[in-house]
Amino acid sequence: MAMRNKGLEIVPSGKALGADVRGLDLNEAMDGEVFGRILDAWHRHLVLRIRGQNIDDDALVAFAQRFGRLHSAAGEEYGGKPRGLHDAVELISNIVEKGRPIGALGAGEATWHTDMSMFEVTASATMLYAEEIPATGGNTYFTNLYRAHDTLPEDLRRLVEKRRSLHDAAYLATGGVRGGYEAVADKSQGPGARHPIVKVHSSTGRKALYLGRMGFGYIEGLSVEESDEALAALWAHMTRPEFVWEQVWETGDLIIWDNRCVAHARGAFDPSARRLMRRVTVMDD
Numbered sequence: 308m309a310m311r312n313k314g315l316e317i318v319p320s321g322k323a324l325g326a327d328v329r330g331l332d333l334n335e336a337m338d339g340e341v342f343g344r345i346l347d348a349w350h351r352h353l354v355l356r357i358r359g360q361n362i363d364d365d366a367l368v369a370f371a372q373r374f375g376r377l378h379s380a381a382g383e384e385y386g387g388k389p390r391g392l393h394d395a396v397e398l399i400s401n402i403v404e405k406g407r408p409i410g411a412l413g414a415g416e417a418t419w420h421t422d423m424s425m426f427e428v429t430a431s432a433t434m435l436y437a438e439e440i441p442a443t444g445g446n447t448y449f450t451n452l453y454r455a456h457d458t459l460p461e462d463l464r465r466l467v468e469k470r471r472s473l474h475d476a477a478y479l480a481t482g483g484v485r486g487g488y489e490a491v492a493d494k495s496q497g498p499g500a501r502h503p504i505v506k507v508h509s510s511t512g513r514k515a516l517y518l519g520r521m522g523f524g525y526i527e528g529l530s531v532e533e534s535d536e537a538l539a540a541l542w543a544h545m546t547r548p549e550f551v552w553e554q555v556w557e558t559g560d561l562i563i564w565d566n567r568c569v570a571h572a573r574g575a576f577d578p579s580a581r582r583l584m585r586r587v588t589v590m591d592d
């Protein structure tokens with residue numbers, strides 16, 4: 308009993324971020340020492356993958372709660388969550404039941420973004436657990452925003468230092484207008500929180516570039532045209548292939564990423580195939 312989950316191994320992806328955690332069963336007890344190793348690995352590798360899990364929402368939520376306070380997900384952008392779903396669990400899915408989507412994001416591409424940055428209180432961890440996946444497509448991409456910060460060309464560094472940007476709340480990563488919002492005519496006046504572009508990570512103290520969603524947002528103190536140009540250059544830098552790791556999903560994969568230093572994107576997949584993921588988000592407070 309005391310040895311449960313003691314034999315875990317951390318295997319880095321060999322890319323700019325990402326590591327597999329092997330020898331962990333989330334249905335088994337986990338003591339503080341084991342969790343400490345997971346937390347340390349997460350801070351070093353930014354995205355962790357735990358393969359071969361077979362967990363229910365209670366086990367998913369219990370693990371996520373070790374990282375902090377959980378976001379209560381309402382699913383307003385697709386008409387509300389299915390009844391009976393755990394308060395903290397949200398479905399990411401293209402499945403439609405009785406004429407209603409059961410989850411967010413559908414089958415289209417989701418552009419680069421960090422979760423919940425459009426709010427004052429943002430997200431630290433997001434966990435995504437794969438229950439059903441399509442035969443191909445729907446891969447998720449992660450980019451290392453510490454690296455992006457540390458390698459920023461001098462002109463862009465000077466431009467972003469001490470500036471804030473508006474993290475647009477009106478649009479979804481899939482490009483549509485979020486439920487309850489209207490299309491934005493002037494990006495500099497749109498809804499959403501404003502955060503420093505150079506973000507100091509609340510646990511590691513390291514600096515990362517932090518910009519919300521690619522294609523949206525606005526940098527304070529610039530004209531909208533100047534801001535669009537700067538944001539395009541910043542995102543091109545942040546998503547350079549050498550900063551990116553691609554997750555090709557298997558059923559039973561649990562991924563944990565750190566929104567304070569990682570942006571992610573999702574590829575499109577065949578809309579007639581089923582993809583069902585369970586997501587839990589931890590608040591950065």
Ligand code: SIN
Pocket residue numbers: 399412417422435445446447480571572573584
């Ligand atoms: C997300 O963007 O939060 C979900 C990513 C995915 O569906 O792989």
